[in-house]
Amino acid sequence: MCLAVPMKITNIDGFQCTCEAKGIEREVSLFMLQHEKLERGDHILVHVGYAIQKVSEQDAADSWALFDEVLAADI
Amino acid sequence: MSHSAAERLKSLRALRVDRPVRIMNVCGGHERSISIAGLRAILPDNVELVPGPGCPVCICPEEDVYEAIQLALHEDITLVAFGDMLRVPVNSPKREPRSLEQAKADPARLVVFFAAGFETTTAPVAAMLAEGVPDNLLVLLSGRLTWPAVALLLDSGTPGFDALIAPGHVSTIMGPEEWEFVVDKHDIPAAVAGFTPESLLAAMYSVLRQLGENRHFLDNCYPEVVRPGGNLEARRQLDQVMNVVDANWRGIGIIPKSGFALREAYAAHDARERFRSYADESRKRVGEMPPGCDCAKVVLGKIYPNQCRLYGAACTPRKPIGPCMVSDEGACRIWWSAGYRDNEWEGRKKGSAVG
Numbered sequence: 001m002c003l004a005v006p007m008k009i010t011n012i013d014g015f016q017c018t019c020e021a022k023g024i025e026r027e028v029s030l031f032m033l034q035h036e037k038l039e040r041g042d043h044i045l046v047h048v049g050y051a052i053q054k055v056s057e058q059d060a061a062d063s064w065a066l067f068d069e070v071l072a073a074d075i
Numbered sequence: 076m077s078h079s080a081a082e083r084l085k086s087l088r089a090l091r092v093d094r095p096v097r098i099m100n101v102c103g104g105h106e107r108s109i110s111i112a113g114l115r116a117i118l119p120d121n122v123e124l125v126p127g128p129g130c131p132v133c134i135c136p137e138e139d140v141y142e143a144i145q146l147a148l149h150e151d152i153t154l155v156a157f158g159d160m161l162r163v164p165v166n167s168p169k170r171e172p173r174s175l176e177q178a179k180a181d182p183a184r185l186v187v188f189f190a191a192g193f194e195t196t197t198a199p200v201a202a203m204l205a206e207g208v209p210d211n212l213l214v215l216l217s218g219r220l221t222w223p224a225v226a227l228l229l230d231s232g233t234p235g236f237d238a239l240i241a242p243g244h245v246s247t248i249m250g251p252e253e254w255e256f257v258v259d260k261h262d263i264p265a266a267v268a269g270f271t272p273e274s275l276l277a278a279m280y281s282v283l284r285q286l287g288e289n290r291h292f293l294d295n296c297y298p299e300v301v302r303p304g305g306n307l308e309a310r311r312q313l314d315q316v317m318n319v320v321d322a323n324w325r326g327i328g329i330i331p332k333s334g335f336a337l338r339e340a341y342a343a344h345d346a347r348e349r350f351r352s353y354a355d356e357s358r359k360r361v362g363e364m365p366p367g368c369d370c371a372k373v374v375l376g377k378i379y380p381n382q383c384r385l386y387g388a389a390c391t392p393r394k395p396i397g398p399c400m401v402s403d404e405g406a407c408r409i410w411w412s413a414g415y416r417d418n419e420w421e422g423r424k425k426g427s428a429v430g
């Protein structure tokens with residue numbers, strides 16, 4: 001349940017942002033990352049609709065490689 | 076397995092572990108990665124990976140689930156709960172939790188958000204309340220802190236593990252420092268890990284090397300996400316909205332200062348305050364599980380899932396008996412999904428693998 005998914009920010013509106021991963025768009029709250037400077041194109045780690053940390057593009061890609069494996073295993 | 080994971084494995088194998096070592100993880104996400112990557116099979120024979128208390132659904136006390144069900148049955152409310160987060164972005168382009176949208180969409184209807192989870196999941200609930208929610212949104216909170224369960228095991232004198240892999244996203248919120256007591260008080264090596272096989276192998280390498288050199292410390296093997304002090308803003312919001320209180324863990328009992336409760340300032344959004352009559356003291360049956368179910372022992376790492384007599388026999392994901400087979404974070408469910416089919420209960424009589 002503590003898993004978090006890295007997503008890329010495509011638009012920011014106050015504490016709300018739209019982000020994208022694997023062609024899926026979601027509305028995500030940036031309320032827990034008020035202290036971070038975030039802009040379009042940045043990657044964030046998303047858990048239950050909230051960004052919990054900013055991550056680098058490389059780390060986002062590494063995590064997705066793992067998720068692809070998990071999803072392929074259909075667990 | 077990726078190149079860097081293979082390199083990590085090579086250096087780990089080169090360490091030559093000269094005695095049996097049990098490494099506990101306390102995160103369903105870690106256990107899932109370990110099982111899928113098949114790490115148990117490729118580690119040195121005398122290294123055991125023990126899944127510990129890492130599933131918030133498994134330890135959510137029965138009385139909380141009962142209360143949520145009773146509310147849904149008897150009150151004119153909409154009950155909302157967390158789903159399986161890993162699949163959500165792929166299968167359903169919706170935002171979670173949807174409780175806020177639900178409450179806004181129909182202001183005349185009460186929405187009760189049953190929020191069970193560890194720190195990672197409880198912090199967003201605090202953030203949601205701190206930001207402000209409509210009057211018709213209430214929270215039935217069943218939040219827990221992870222470290223007190225590990226402290227309970229360590230204080231018991233028979234923890235059943237020699238090293239700890241600390242949870243990555245709990246530490247993202249709370250800071251890695253939360254796990255320092257494992258080293259400082261109990262002299263057990265610990266490493267915070269992320270969720271890739273590389274990160275997990277790095278953490279395993281770290282604790283094995285610490286044991287070999289007899290130099291124990293808390294290693295952060297997930298520094299790209301886990302920063303010193305954690306997410307300070309998230310911790311501030313948690314503290315603003317919630318108190319830390321004694322809490323009941325299913326099958327385990329009350330663990331001091333291991334749960335979250337809404338502060339008085341947020342009482343108007345507290346489902347427990349609004350629906351006091353549903354809290355049923357008589358359902359607090361500490362230590363009780365479905366007959367034959369060993370979830371409590373599985374959660375505490377005392378046995379492996381397939382050492383429960385019901386594993387794969389009466390209990391499968393299709394017909395689960397205990398919560399560990401229900402939740403995607405439950406060790407029994409993860410092991411079954413990863414293909415472990417042998418029931419070792421019979422073998423256990425001849426000699427236990429886990430202490």
Ligand code: SF4
Nearest residue numbers: 370383390397400407
């Ligand atoms: S196999 Fe089923 S009955 Fe046994 S511990 Fe796991 S969930 Fe409980």
